[in-house]
Amino acid sequence: MDFTPSPKTQDFIKRVKVFMRTHIRPVEKRHWADIAAADHGSDWKEWRISPVVEELKAKARAEGLWNMFLPDEALGAGLSTLEYALVAEETGRSFMAPEIFNCNAPDTGNMEVLWKYGSEHQQHLWLKPLLAGEIRSVFSMTEPDVASSDATNMEATAIVDGNSIVVNGKKHWSSGLGDPRAKIAIVMARTPDAERGRHHQHSMVLVPLDSPGVEIIRMQSVFGEFDEPHGHGEVHYNNVRVPLTNVVKAPGAGFEIAQGRLGPGRIHHCMRCIGAAEEALELTIARGMSRTAFGKPLLNLGGNRERLAEARIAIDQARLLTLHAAWKLDTLGPMGAMADVSAIKVVAPQMLQKVVDDAIQIHGGTGLSRDTPLAQFFIQARSLRLADGPDEVHKGVIARIELAKHGHAK
Incomplete structure (x- = not known):
């Protein structure tokens, strides 16, 4: 490679x-x-x-x-x-x-869903204006009343009724929900089918946000920030009836689509983490060499030079691991790169969190304010350790795949 x-x-x-x-x-x-x-x-x-x-x-x-x-x-x-x-x-x-x-995000992932799996009709209605930047979209998956780290716990339903599909349920942390340009949500919900396994019980449904029964409850803050003008919110779907043609690919294909959607998106998130870490490191050096205490530049005090070296090592390691995962995704597809994508999803946000934490320490109180991007970078890092699957779930995936290599499939 x-x-x-x-x-x-x-x-x-x-x-x-x-x-x-x-x-x-x-x-x-x-x-x-x-x-x-x-x-x-x-x-x-x-x-x-x-x-x-x-x-x-x-x-x-x-x-x-x-x-x-x-x-x-x-x-x-x-x-x-x-x-x-x-x-x-x-x-x-x-x-x-x-x-x-x-x-x-979440438009990139939603556009990839429509590009890979959407019908010609769906692409005309929603992909075309998203690609043109005329509208924005929402991804509605996480739920407030269940442990969403296991997506099979999902309680929201999408029930086929003749030529319609009816969506009911509560979702939260639906990214992009507060954006004035948001017009469409991709909602993942259960479509029970007794004859199929648990990973064929969910569907992704295109729900226009002006549909009767869509109720936006609130925007949710992250460390007190509401991410205006995009937002992450709680939304309830109350007997929302849309045409069956709004189902992406087919009823029950939700998990298959999720695998295709989340792989590239996780690469994007991780590489943006690396860019943020590089920015934080540059800010650390500029601050640490321009401010003095006890007669020395801040970076020459305590273990700050060692922390600087550790940051450089960690950033470069995360970058190489992420590029390797991207290469495997291109060559082997989502299933072939599953362990690698899970690995970077653990490594990159943790790396960014540590690099930014050290940068904040060098900046003192300024690092906690809006005067630098550091506080927002920290929010980004800490949030990503939960978004698209918490660290523990990704570690579980890696362990399962590693054990299977040695004949321990269960």
Whole structure:
């Protein structure tokens, strides 16, 4: 295997760096400050989209820096998972950048679902406007009343009724739910079938958010932050009836689709973690060498140089592990890369959490404030240790696969 970026990848990385330096960096701090100053809190009905974001999106699209996550050359950049991983690392240095390039979660995963599994009708209605950045979407899977680390615990139902499918249930941490542009949710729910195994009992259903019976209860905060203007919220589906044609692929195919959706998405998350860690490390060095205490630069005090070295080692290890997982995903598919993807999902957020924690310590009280991106990076790291499966579940997957290699299948 060779992780040397292809000429195409190098071109995208170079252009992304220039775009971020020229267009995003100069406005990002002000962008988030304006959102904080508006102080809408949990009242998502008052959330608004910044015209600056829309202007930058138009510029990015005009420069061909658009839908870079999608390997389809007709619809995206035509980059493989491995190639896009290095681009995702660059965008991970900024909280604004992924949306500007139309490479933001949960839209990327939802677009991949529609691209891989959606019908022509579904693609026309929802994939086309998502690819154009005209609307946003929601992924509705986690539930408040069960241990969602085991997705087979799911209580929400999607019951076929003639030419319709009826969705009932409670979901929370539905990402993107508060965005004023959110129009469609992919809802995963149980479609019981006594003749099939437990991994064929769930469906993914496309539910327009203006459907009768969709009730947005609240936005949920993460360490006190509501992630305006996107949000993560609790939503109840009360006898929501949509056409049977809104089922993605087929009733009972939910777990199969989830495997295809989550693999690339986890690669993207992990590479953005690595970009965030690089940004945090640069901030650590700048702060640690420009501030003095007891007659020495901060980085020359205590064990700070050792922590700096440990951060460099950890970032590079996480990057290589993630690139290896991306390569396996490209060559062997989701099942062949399952252990590797689980491994990076454990390693990358933990690495980012440690690097950022040390960076905050160097920055003192400033590191806890909005004056730097460090507090948000910490939230990102800690959240990802739960999102898309908690650390413990991924370790269980790795252990199961490792034991099977040695003849211990159960």
